[in-house]
Amino acid sequence: MNLINIFIPSAGLGERLRPITDLIPKPLLPVLGKPVLQTVLERVSNLPVNKIGINLHHKKETIIDWIRQSEFQESIKLFPEDTILGTGGALKNAETFLKKSPFLVHNSDILSNIDLGKLVNFHMSSKNLVTLAIHDYPEFNNLEIDKKGLLKGVFHHPHPYPPPSRGRELLGRNVSISNFPSPGGRGQGGGGRFAAFTGIAVYESEFLRFLPAGISSVVDAWLKAIGEGYKIGTLDVTGCYWSDIGTPASYARAVIEELRRQGEMVYIDLSFAECKNIELDGFVVIEKSCIVGEDVTLRNCILLPGSTLPHTPLNNRGMGVWTYENCIVGPELKIDLKETEILGESLENNAILIGTGGSDRRYYRVRRNGQPAVLMQCHKNDPDFQRHIKYTQFFQKYSVPVPELIEADHQNMNAIFEDLGDMSLYGWLKCKHEKEEIERIYRMVINALISIHTIATEHINECPPLQKRIFDYEHLRWETSYFLERFVIGIMNITLKNLSSLNDEFHRLAVTVDSFPKTIVHRDFQSQNIMITKGRTPRLLDYQGARIGPPAYDVVSLLWDPYYRLEDDIRERLLEYYIMKTKPPLPPETILPCRLQRHMQALGAYGFLSSVKGKKYFLKFIPEGLRLLKEEVSLSKDEYPELHDMVTAIL
Secondary structure, eight states: OOOEEEEEEEOOOOGGGTTHHHHSOGGGOEETTEEHHHHHHHHHTTSOEEEEEEEEOTTHHHHHHHHHTSTTGGGEEEEEOSSOOHHHHHHHHTHHHHTTSOEEEEOTTEEEOOOHHHHHHHHHTTTOSEEEEEEOOGGGOOEEEOTTSBEEEEBOOSSOOSSTHHHHHHHOTTOOOOOBOOOSSSSEETTEEEEEEEEEEEEOGGGGGGSOSSSOOHHHHHHHHHHTTOOEEEEEOTTSOEEEOSSHHHHHHHHHHHHHHTTOSEEEOTTOOOOTTEEEEEEEEEOTTOEEOSSEEEEEEEEOTTOEEOOGGGOOEETTEEEEEEEEEETTEEEEOOHHHHHOOBOTTOOEEEOOSSOSSEEEEEEETTEEEEEEEOOTTOTHHHHHHHHHHHHHHTTOOOOOEEEEETTTTEEEEEOOOSOBHHHHTTSOOOHHHHHHHHHHHHHHHHHIIIIIHHTGGGOHHHHTOBOOHHHHHHHHHHIIIIIIITTTOOOOSOHHHHHHHHHHHHHHHHTSOOEEEOSOOSGGGEEEETTTEEEEOOOTTOEEEOHHHHHHHHHTBTTBOOOHHHHHHHHHHHHHHSSSOOOGGGHHHHHHHHHHHHHHHHHHHHHTSOOGGGGGGHHHHHHHHHHHHHHTTTTOHHHHHHHHHOO
């Protein structure tokens, strides 16, 4: 592929984003600490790029300052506009820059995973004058595409639009929409089909002759080129991730979607001070240079850079607590949104999809008797559904802090549970806390674990389904085989040379762990399965995999957790606390073998969830999981030399 130029329109006023864009130009709006413009520049820089052109108008000095401090400054040529020239005029103004080769245009308010290289290659082989990246997006489907994938026209959208500038903005600023007939329905009709423009396209330099000097619309030039017999082609990228940030609601959805894509509920900039007496729930984003006072509750809230909370004129106060919910907050601004506008996906009864993690089950927040509750939907053949119900009833009886079961529909594999909120221990730890507070919370979590290992275990005969599920030699060997298959081979692509010796060591490890005294164990007792409810009270989730096994497996899952690294002195005190509170005390010799076993299982799970389930965000936990396993094989290298050599060789 020959070198191409890139053009990123960045001059717009961002009118529909006001008052946010009165403070921050739209291209520099942060999404989890990264300006949208930076994300676009990173993506286009993966192409064989000659130069990148950016036009500027609104808050151009702010954008210029950012560019000068960025890694892209040497690659960028700026095109300031005294008057906004529109989507066509911006290209014409950069004609000298763009006329030397084909060029790609990528709007500065678009986030996507569209394969830009595929788009460029498709265009180069197509003989199109222009190739538009399009997708089926019913809200914006106003491009008429013929059976050959060529643009026929642009029409007024037949369905209720957001404000009229919405349609114009997706096609380009200040465009004129031609009076083509409206389609009879979404997606197709009239001998062709209908689609939406993604804001990304590849142009031949010859296209520039269809643009007049001054203010103009690129859409008018498309139509003019079609009228002269040129091909405006399309590449359908339906199914790719795509989001714009054109309105406060769409910006909020883009931010929350990025959190979900990363498997997170909370993002807090490193500049933020500790969360003293701050309650977090739902999705929370705190960008740089924010200050949040005490007794503030944030739920489904995005704090823009420089926000200070609370600020009296824009907040409501009740019972001495400042609450910010379903909103975007900035310096001297607060934009309230509906929960569905922020979170997006919902059921017909307005149930909101919640949660992240590795489970195939889906959880929705619903209303029941006027109060929030959680609906769990399981697949028809999910073997864990019945266990989940039985275990909940059993654990509740013996004061294990699990959510209350409100109703179970066994036929449809649905159940309604008490709503524990959205803040896991993992999310809570994203915010800085004093060491004493962290240790206090962990002690409460350990108390819950002790209730499983002692009180519930004493009454195991009352829960036959659990009594029959033993975490024994066969399951332990399955975990180590899972580690080899899904992590060592599947992720690290390592060829095993001494498999027989390695399996012998796994056999001895499984025999050792299986010989330890057994209690009821949660079996996935880590920070993402522990909820921190109001009042900072821990509650437990994801216990349907509980079995009868060595209690040390749960202890190491919590205290040596790849999701969060406890400081060594805190871990030591917590381990002593657990041992002191249990009778008979936990044998110290059970700790290291269970650490080995647990972290091989965890790495296997990260490999499976990322490569098979497509949840790539689990890859980010591999370095810490591997660090822990390397520490453990170093401590046990005399007992398991083959495992030591294999693990220490992994980079």
